[in-house]
Amino acid sequence: MDLVANFLVLFGAALLLVSLWPIGQLRRRLPNTTCRTAWMFLSMLIALFFCGYLIYGWLFWSSANHWSSLVVPVIFFSGAIFVVVVCNLAAKTANDVTRLCHLEHETITDPLMGIYNRRYMDRCLREEAEKAQRYNLELSVLLLDIDHFKRVNDTYGHRVGDQVLHSVAKIIQGGVRDFDRVFRYGGAMDFTEQLQNQSQDGNKQGGVNGLAIV
Structure with a gap:
């Protein structure tokens, strides 16, 4: 049981780190606006949660002696999965929107002159x-x-x-x-x-x- 609890907390912390990668990609594609600042703030929050996961793991390492002790690690792990999924979906959606914008621009623009067709x-x-x-x-x-x-x-x-x-x-x-x-x-x-x-x-x-x- 201790092994399961420790695994959930540590793997959840690792997932939070993984979620910072698509956020970084998304931020690099955005102009310097409030939206980019908001994603930067979200990155800081995820980093703060990552530190919280590590602190919790250090304080309660190998202290799970009952099934009820797995409630918090399971919540931590589920929350990390949710963050990873949302961040990856946001990055993928941004890529798809950018691709559609490029395609639309190509369909309405004359390639030689660079003006509308x-x-x-x-x-x-x-x-x-x-x-x-x-x-x-x-x-x-x-x-x-x-x-x-x-x-x-x-x-x-x-x-x-x-x-x-x-x-x-x-x-x-x-x-x-x-x-x-x-x-x-x-x-x-x-x-x-x-x-x-x-x-x-x-x-x-x-x-x-x-x-x-x-």
Whole structure:
């Protein structure tokens, strides 16, 4: 009986140490926010419980002389299993969410230009048109085209042309507000810029700025 009690306490303490590994992985993936601080606080609590397990094992080592003496070691062991399971599930869930976010980003982003693609543009236009109609908001869509871009490909090659497209996309993105969106509409030279919640004059100015950028 003493052997069982000692095993439960020591193995429970070891499980608490194991649970710190997925928490550490999770913390490294999180930005420096309150959520990361909360997980750090949880790590400190687990370390404190680990010390408590060791102190209990030292004070009551080989003192289990009845079945009732196993109640506390069993509770300690069960609690450690619960902590390990929860921490591993949290880390696995975070990994799955991150993977889904990456997959979604890949499905809505043009890989060459790094801006949103035509599929995502169609979805956003439907949503924003419904929102603009419901709340009587302004919504403008600008179609921008790079003139004579074929000369770049013919003169310098497609690799340089791809670099030019990527640079132009970044420049256009830098010239719009945070909540405006830039899409690749169709061909290599077509960009679509979606301006939201602006007056007519603001939309006109946005169009002038877009033309100046291109």
